[in-house]
Amino acid sequence: MEFFYFGPGHLFGSITPPLARGTPSAAVVLCYPFGQEYMRAHRAYRQLATLISRMAGPVLRFDYFGTGDSPGEGEEVTLQRWVEDTGVAIDEVRQRSGLDRVRMAGLRLGAVAAALASEGRDDVERMVLWDPVIRGRAFLDELDKEGVTPVGSTWWVNGFPASERLRREVDEVDLCRLTVPAATQVVQVISHRNVEFERFSQAMEARSVRGETRLIPSSPNWNYSDDVGGILLPREMIRGVVDALVA
Amino acid sequence: MDTVVKESAVSEEILPIGDGLVGVVCLPAGGPEADLPVVLILNSGVIHRVGACRVSVKLARNLASAGYVAYRFDHSGIGDSPPSRSGLDVDAGQVSEIVKAMTVLEHRTGSSRFILYGLCSGARAGFQAALADSRVVGIVQVDGFAYRTFRYYLLKSLRRLRHFRTIPRVLGRWLGLIKPPVRDGTDGDMWVQEWPDYPPQEEVAAGYARLVERGVRIRAIYTGSWKDEYNYHGQFFDMYPGVDFGGLLSLQYLPHAQHILPHPSDQGRVVEGVTEWVVTEFTHGSGTEA
Numbered sequence: 206m207e208f209f210y211f212g213p214g215h216l217f218g219s220i221t222p223p224l225a226r227g228t229p230s231a232a233v234v235l236c237y238p239f240g241q242e243y244m245r246a247h248r249a250y251r252q253l254a255t256l257i258s259r260m261a262g263p264v265l266r267f268d269y270f271g272t273g274d275s276p277g278e279g280e281e282v283t284l285q286r287w288v289e290d291t292g293v294a295i296d297e298v299r300q301r302s303g304l305d306r307v308r309m310a311g312l313r314l315g316a317v318a319a320a321l322a323s324e325g326r327d328d329v330e331r332m333v334l335w336d337p338v339i340r341g342r343a344f345l346d347e348l349d350k351e352g353v354t355p356v357g358s359t360w361w362v363n364g365f366p367a368s369e370r371l372r373r374e375v376d377e378v379d380l381c382r383l384t385v386p387a388a389t390q391v392v393q394v395i396s397h398r399n400v401e402f403e404r405f406s407q408a409m410e411a412r413s414v415r416g417e418t419r420l421i422p423s424s425p426n427w428n429y430s431d432d433v434g435g436i437l438l439p440r441e442m443i444r445g446v447v448d449a450l451v452a
Numbered sequence: 453m454d455t456v457v458k459e460s461a462v463s464e465e466i467l468p469i470g471d472g473l474v475g476v477v478c479l480p481a482g483g484p485e486a487d488l489p490v491v492l493i494l495n496s497g498v499i500h501r502v503g504a505c506r507v508s509v510k511l512a513r514n515l516a517s518a519g520y521v522a523y524r525f526d527h528s529g530i531g532d533s534p535p536s537r538s539g540l541d542v543d544a545g546q547v548s549e550i551v552k553a554m555t556v557l558e559h560r561t562g563s564s565r566f567i568l569y570g571l572c573s574g575a576r577a578g579f580q581a582a583l584a585d586s587r588v589v590g591i592v593q594v595d596g597f598a599y600r601t602f603r604y605y606l607l608k609s610l611r612r613l614r615h616f617r618t619i620p621r622v623l624g625r626w627l628g629l630i631k632p633p634v635r636d637g638t639d640g641d642m643w644v645q646e647w648p649d650y651p652p653q654e655e656v657a658a659g660y661a662r663l664v665e666r667g668v669r670i671r672a673i674y675t676g677s678w679k680d681e682y683n684y685h686g687q688f689f690d691m692y693p694g695v696d697f698g699g700l701l702s703l704q705y706l707p708h709a710q711h712i713l714p715h716p717s718d719q720g721r722v723v724e725g726v727t728e729w730v731v732t733e734f735t736h737g738s739g740t741e742a
Binding site for chain 1: 454455456457464466468472474476496497498499500501502504505506509530531532572641643677710711712713714715716719
């Protein structure tokens with residue numbers, strides 16, 4: 206595994222090189238979720254990267270500006286920056302690997318970053334949206350339920366700040382309005398059923414987007430904050446995301 | 453390959469320490485100063501090196517802004533680091549990795565003095581590493597070892613009695629008529645650090661006595677989440693009555709804070725408090741004398 210900083214924002218990234226023989230058809234970019242969900246998902250993403258690399262191309266994981274080991278403060282996080290960073294990450298993995306096709310996966314708000322970054326691109330051949338945030342308003346309501354500590358106009362949720370601008374951007378999200386490039390297959394992998402996932406499935410079907418929805422029952426509790434810093438490793442789901450990505 | 457990033461007042465550099473262990477060193481704008489100690493920020497449980505609520509990153513950057521090198525890394529099997537192949541048990545393996553990290557940092561920075569910061573399991577690992585390696589001149593333990601004292605029980609009972617509805621339950625527990633609630637396990641996908649019992653109290657006291665004898669400075673911080681074991685400011689002294697800490701011990705009690713520090717003001721108290729303690733206790737050339 207290689208670690209480095211990349212792009213104009215000097216984002217922290219890592220590449221897990223492919224172990225499979227032969228030339229892979231595509232590189233992979235994984236997009237982390239937001240806040241406490243990022244903390245709880247980090248090791249699961251490492252496992253994802255390791256498993257994917259055994260069957261497919263190189264896997265890039267990275268921290269958006271203002272998160273993880275990347276520069277910036279949490280208060281500076283915006284969705285627009287996340288989407289831009291994801292675009293930079295796609296370019297980076299292509300340049301490093303020499304591959305011109307990319308597959309992507311993202312959990313929750315990371316799925317939104319992946320989806321929005323793919324709009325207008327012709328190099329994303331497959332996108333796996335893992336328990337995606339379909340409607341931003343619903344996500345903000347969830348954060349609110351977790352318990353918000355307001356500091357000025359910023360919300361602090363489970364230890365992470367969400368600025369007014371970030372919330373405004375998230376509020377406008379509706380993945381059902383996503384413009385999916387013709388070259389892109391969309392696989393929604395969900396841990397449980399809800400109306401939003403169903404609405405997204407129907408919207409994609411109505412627009413003849415290639416793809417499917419797969420249900421793999423597992424813990425959906427990404428934003429729950431326990432008092433000891435537990436993380437989630439939903440093995441069946443991790444395997445399901447890998448299958449969806451490398452199929 | 454780009455392994456260095458500069459921010460306004462600090463820069464960061466990816467610094468592996470061998471066996472695939474991953475870390476990031478945070479440097480002051482002027483670079484490392486060999487006569488200042490380096491702060492190692494250890495993993496908390498199974499949380500990767502950015503720390504609970506990203507506090508380890510904030511602490512590292514704050515320390516670097518104050519002129520101190522700070523290093524955060526992932527132990528074997530945590531975060532980005534692969535599982536250990538050393539054959540050592542987890543505790544011994546972590547001590548060995550901390551020692552190895554100090555050696556790498558000694559080469560990188562020129563400093564041979566280290567401060568170990570750890571929350572929870574990191575506090576325990578830091579304590580054991582400080583005992584094992586004389587290069588350690590300071591430790592910061594957030595929610596480290598705790599042993600109930602007479603005053604602890606007294607305060608706990610009095611606080612419960614303030615709420616008269618709990619009197620029957622308290623009496624029932626005392627009389628053994630009511631068993632304490634069994635905490636339900638978390639869901640099967642969740643992974644938390646397995647916590648062995650604390651070592652015997654006398655063993656830890658002897659360890660602190662050795663550290664004090666060496667002149668190791670100690671910062672002990674306890675949050676309200678430890679209230680089942682630690683419930684008043686000076687309990688640390690009462691836990692180790694035979695140890696004369698002299699002026700080497702500094703306590704910070706945050707009864708309203710949670711263990712993983714989700715509240716921004718608690719994050720600030722810990723980050724600023726630890727930085728101030730480091731700056732005060734470890735000026736150029738200090739920290740070696742008892």
